[in-house]
Amino acid sequence: MSIDLRSARHGHALAELKSHVSTGNARPVLNEILAALEKLLADGTATTIDLGALPFAAGDERMLDAVLGKGEVAATLELSGRSQVEETGIPGVWRIDHYDPNGETLSRFVEVTFLPEILKSQREDAETGLTRLAARLEELDGQTH
Amino acid sequence: MNNPYFDLLMWARGPGFDIALTILIGGLLLRVVEIVVLSRKKDLAKPKGSPVLQGLKTIFTRSVPRKGLIKEAPVTYIGGYIFHIGFAIAFLFLGAHIALIDDLIGIQWPEANKALIETAAALAVVALIALAWTRITNPVRRALTTFDDWLVWLLSILPLVTGYIAVNRIFGDGTLMMAIHMLSAEALMVAFPFTKLMHAVTFAMARYYNGSIQGRKGAES
Amino acid sequence: MADQPMLPELMKAHGISRRSFLKYCATLTSAMALPPMLAPKIAHALESARRPSVIWLSFQECTGCTESITRSYAPTIEDLIFNAISLDYHHTLQAASGHAAEAARKQAMEANWGEYLVVVDGSIPTKNEGYSCIAGISNVEMLKETAEGAAAIVAVGTCAAYGGIPHADPNPTGAVAVGDIVTDKPIINVPGCPPIPIVMTSVLAHFLTFGLPELDDLGRPKAFYGETIHDRCYRRPFYDKGKFAESFDDEGAKQGWCLYKLGCKGPTTRSVCATVKWNDGTSFPIQSGHPCLGCTEPDFWDNGGFYKPLSTPAGDYRKFAAAAVAGGAALGVAGGAIGRANKARAARAHETVDAHDLEKKS
Numbered sequence: 096m097s098i099d100l101r102s103a104r105h106g107h108a109l110a111e112l113k114s115h116v117s118t119g120n121a122r123p124v125l126n127e128i129l130a131a132l133e134k135l136l137a138d139g140t141a142t143t144i145d146l147g148a149l150p151f152a153a154g155d156e157r158m159l160d161a162v163l164g165k166g167e168v169a170a171t172l173e174l175s176g177r178s179q180v181e182e183t184g185i186p187g188v189w190r191i192d193h194y195d196p197n198g199e200t201l202s203r204f205v206e207v208t209f210l211p212e213i214l215k216s217q218r219e220d221a222e223t224g225l226t227r228l229a230a231r232l233e234e235l236d237g238q239t240h
Numbered sequence: 241m242n243n244p245y246f247d248l249l250m251w252a253r254g255p256g257f258d259i260a261l262t263i264l265i266g267g268l269l270l271r272v273v274e275i276v277v278l279s280r281k282k283d284l285a286k287p288k289g290s291p292v293l294q295g296l297k298t299i300f301t302r303s304v305p306r307k308g309l310i311k312e313a314p315v316t317y318i319g320g321y322i323f324h325i326g327f328a329i330a331f332l333f334l335g336a337h338i339a340l341i342d343d344l345i346g347i348q349w350p351e352a353n354k355a356l357i358e359t360a361a362a363l364a365v366v367a368l369i370a371l372a373w374t375r376i377t378n379p380v381r382r383a384l385t386t387f388d389d390w391l392v393w394l395l396s397i398l399p400l401v402t403g404y405i406a407v408n409r410i411f412g413d414g415t416l417m418m419a420i421h422m423l424s425a426e427a428l429m430v431a432f433p434f435t436k437l438m439h440a441v442t443f444a445m446a447r448y449y450n451g452s453i454q455g456r457k458g459a460e461s
Numbered sequence: 462m463a464d465q466p467m468l469p470e471l472m473k474a475h476g477i478s479r480r481s482f483l484k485y486c487a488t489l490t491s492a493m494a495l496p497p498m499l500a501p502k503i504a505h506a507l508e509s510a511r512r513p514s515v516i517w518l519s520f521q522e523c524t525g526c527t528e529s530i531t532r533s534y535a536p537t538i539e540d541l542i543f544n545a546i547s548l549d550y551h552h553t554l555q556a557a558s559g560h561a562a563e564a565a566r567k568q569a570m571e572a573n574w575g576e577y578l579v580v581v582d583g584s585i586p587t588k589n590e591g592y593s594c595i596a597g598i599s600n601v602e603m604l605k606e607t608a609e610g611a612a613a614i615v616a617v618g619t620c621a622a623y624g625g626i627p628h629a630d631p632n633p634t635g636a637v638a639v640g641d642i643v644t645d646k647p648i649i650n651v652p653g654c655p656p657i658p659i660v661m662t663s664v665l666a667h668f669l670t671f672g673l674p675e676l677d678d679l680g681r682p683k684a685f686y687g688e689t690i691h692d693r694c695y696r697r698p699f700y701d702k703g704k705f706a707e708s709f710d711d712e713g714a715k716q717g718w719c720l721y722k723l724g725c726k727g728p729t730t731r732s733v734c735a736t737v738k739w740n741d742g743t744s745f746p747i748q749s750g751h752p753c754l755g756c757t758e759p760d761f762w763d764n765g766g767f768y769k770p771l772s773t774p775a776g777d778y779r780k781f782a783a784a785a786v787a788g789g790a791a792l793g794v795a796g797g798a799i800g801r802a803n804k805a806r807a808a809r810a811h812e813t814v815d816a817h818d819l820e821k822k823s
Contacts, residue, residue: 143497145490174481193484199742201484202491212501213487217479219469241623241640241650243679243759246729253765254776261778262785269789270796277797278804335703336772339722343773351703414689415729418771 117154124149124205125162131207132187141208163188170214176201180211245416252422260426267433268441275445287456294455295448301461302447315374319367323396326364330357330400354407361400368397392435398424468508482507489663492737493674493684506670513669514569514577516607517551520600521593521627521636522583526618527553529655530662546665549577552595563596566607574610578668581639584620584627588635604642613647613673614639617661619756622650622680629762640680647673650680654756657737660685679759681731690727690753693735696720709750720747724768726755 124144131142164184172178176195183190189211193201216224310317331337333352342348372393375385402424404410406417431437454461472482486504490497519527531554548554549569550562557565569577581604586592590599598606608614616639619625627636640648649668651661664682667674674682691697699705699719706713706720719725727735730753734745746753752768755761765775 143500145497147491148494148497172480172484174478174484178484191487193488195742197742202488204487204491204497213480213483217483219473219479223473223478241638241679241759246758246760246764249729249771250764250775253771253774257774258776258778258781261774262781264785265782266785266789266792269786270792273790273793274796274800277794278800279797333703335700335705335719335721336770339705339770340772340774342722343770348707351705353703354701357703409692414691418729422772 116152117158118150118152119155120149120151121155121158121162124155124159128163128185128188128205128207132185135187135207135209141206144205144207146203146205163190172213178213180214243415245413245419249415249419249422252419252426256423256426260429264429264432268438271433271438272441272445275442280449283456285456288458289455291452291455294459294461295452298451298454298461299444299447301451313374315370319370319374323364323367323371326360326362326367327396327400329360330364330403333357334403358404358408361404365397365400365404368393368400388435391431392437395424395428395431395435395437399428468510489666492659493663493667493682494687495684503666503670507666510669512547514573515546515548515580516566516569516577516611517548517554517580517582518600518603518607519552519595520581520583520585520604520621521634522618522620523626524553524582526582526621526655527551530617530658546578559596563598570607570610576612577610578665579607579611579614580617581614581621582617584624584634584636584638585642586627586634586636588633592634601642604639608643608646611646613649613668614643615661615664615668616640616648616650616652616680618656619652619654619759619761622652623759625654626762628760648680649673649676649682652679652681652686652757652759653732654754654761656757657685657733657739659737660733677731681757685733686731686757688731688733690730690732690735690747691725693733694727694747695735696747714750717750720750720752722770723752724766724770725752726758726761726764726767726771727753728771730755730758730761732757 124146127142127144131144134140134142166182166184166186168180168182170180172180174193176193177198178194179190179192181190182188187207187209189206189208191204191206191211191213193203195201305317329352333350334357335351338348338351375381375389399421402417402421405412406414406421409417411417412420428437432440451461468482472479483500483504486507487497487500490500490503495503517527547569550566552562555562555565583593583600585600585604587601590601593600595603616622620627620636621639624632624636624638624641627634628638640650649664651664653660660682663685664674667682674684677683677686679686691700694700696717696719699717700721704713704716704718705722706716706718707722708714709723721728725747727747734753735747738745738748754767755764758764765771765773769775
């Protein structure tokens with residue numbers, strides 16, 4: 096029992112230690128976000144940064160989270176696996192993380208935009224929705240009569 | 241379509257290694273057997289001490305420098321130690337090398353971690369560079385240095401450097417660097433019996449010989 | 462059929478939302494190391510792309526590649542892309558047979574001359590063309606004929622890409638790769654035994670949207686064959702710590718230690734197995750406890766044995782070592798004998814000199 100506790104504490108300490116390992120890539124990404132936000136405000140151009148495109152260790156992740164902070168919006172999307180879309184504490188800067196059905200990370204992005212495209216209802220989906228609603232109403236009418 | 245890098249690796253693991261091993265073993269035996277057969281005239285005098293014991297002892301005691309010599313030539317002695325120990329650690333305790341020795345003669349021992357091996361290899365390289373520096377700057381050592389010395393220096397440093405590059409993928413294709421590392425080690429194997437690298441075997445014979453002469457005379461060596 | 466845009470209808474039919482599609486496109490750009498701003502362009506291109514006509518030629522192969530690509534457990538967008546192509550000829554999957562099948566191939570070629578995609582799995586025998594024929598047409602002939610009007614060729618699997626298992630020593634059929642026969646068309650090699658399904662569909666998606674992907678020296682898309690298994694292996698920390706499994710059932714194997722000493726070819730093998738994994742991301746060979754065989758590399762069958770560590774000799778060195786022992790010892794004895802003879806001769810030729818002689822001379 097005591098051994099288990101010790102190894103658990105050891106594991107925790109190791110995880111804590113690892114969470115400080117950094118590649119030094121967080122700072123350049125933050126600068127890129129700053130420039131992207133200026134651009135968004137200047138001419139409305141949205142920017143997407145692929146976090147999978149450069150080495151990013153737990154320490155970089157910590158720094159990114161610490162500087163950007165938590166914002167007002169958090170959405171969970173169920174799209175053949177979960178997707179997490181969150182506005183950071185810097186309005187206009189969003190984090191988008193895609194996972195597969197097993198919970199493994201597929202891709203991770205920072206989007207600098209007023210509203211990420213993936214949050215909007217898509218026209219094609221709305222068309223399907225219209226058909227579906229019409230069918231449901233027809234069904235409803237069928238039941239009442 | 242072939243992968244030329246892998247073909248080179250397979251040559252290094254196949255014919256290249258066969259050739260190098262044949263020359264190494266053949267050459268080593270040639271030189272050792274030749275020395276033994278040549279032998280010395282039998283000393284008919286009655287021994288005043290123990291030649292065998294003194295001989296065996298000398299093999300080890302001569303590894304310790306004489307008093308004052310470290311101060312006299314610090315780079316030669318300290319650098320020499322660091323190189324030999326570093327090279328031995330890097331060679332004998334890397335998992336891939338143990339797998340090779342296991343495949344050759346069927347014995348194995350625990351592996352060291354990467355940090356230790358790379359520290360040892362890096363120190364050995366630094367020591368070799370320092371030793372080369374004294375060969376260039378010290379006029380006496382420069383006068384004593386021959387082509388053979390530089391060849392052996394190069395053959396010793398190459399496996400260390402290429403191994404480090406291959407494992408850490410500093411540059412170049414990983415497969416290619418692994419092949420180059422093997423080829424550099426094979427060059428060392430080929431040169432071994434015919435250069436001063438042979439001291440790795442003959443040092444024991446020479447020291448035993450010197451020690452036993454002293455022992456026979458009843459002296460300490 | 463070949464004129465319709467391929468994806469929207471199929472997505473609707475399978476109940477896949479456009480949001481899911483956007484997620485797929487974003488992940489695809491990331492996987493292929495493309496700039497993320499291209500994701501909407503990929504989405505648009507995939508949605509509006511016409512169904513490409515695909516002619517699939519199977520030569521000396523085991524159908525493992527077809528099995529791999531058609532196996533998937535959930536209706537994913539990769540499946541849809543694969544389903545969306547107009548597969549006009551594939552002798553394992555098509556319903557038609559005999560003359561009707563060959564007629565379908567000819568028809569597809571004529572209708573889409575210069576635009577269709579040829580997918581090849583299996584190697585091509587050259588020693589005797591009769592070793593592998595389809596409908597009486599030899600593999601070489603069929604490949605040359607079909608490749609002529611192709612926009613590009615995708616060589617799926619290590620057999621088509623590099624000769625693979627049929628090419629293994631002593632190569633009884635004289636098997637060669639697609640690239641050895643066809644030299645005037647772009648060829649994308651997607652090696653693996655078999656290749657990972659998503660790699661195949663991503664290459665297809667890339668081809669439909671941006672044309673040929675960037676290829677390495679061995680004709681493989683760099684995005685999927687840029688890094689070695691070893692670079693991305695979750696067991697890499699054990700390699701660095703010097704912790705190795707020595708056999709398949711020892712404590713190290715149970716602890717999930719590095720498989721280098723069991724012959725793992727991870728350090729010399731380029732593929733995304735360690736990150737994309739197999740069977741919908743379930744696992745990959747090393748995670749299941751088996752060393753990597755190196756199946757995405759040319760001649761992987763002959764690369765020194767699957768279970769021999771990469772650092773060990775691959776040749777028959779024991780024979781040479783034994784000969785060296787005997788030869789070295791014999792030469793040593795001879796050398797010693799010559800030395801002794803020289804010494805004896807020198808001793809015989811030695812003139813004794815005493816003090817008087819020396820005095821006389823000086």
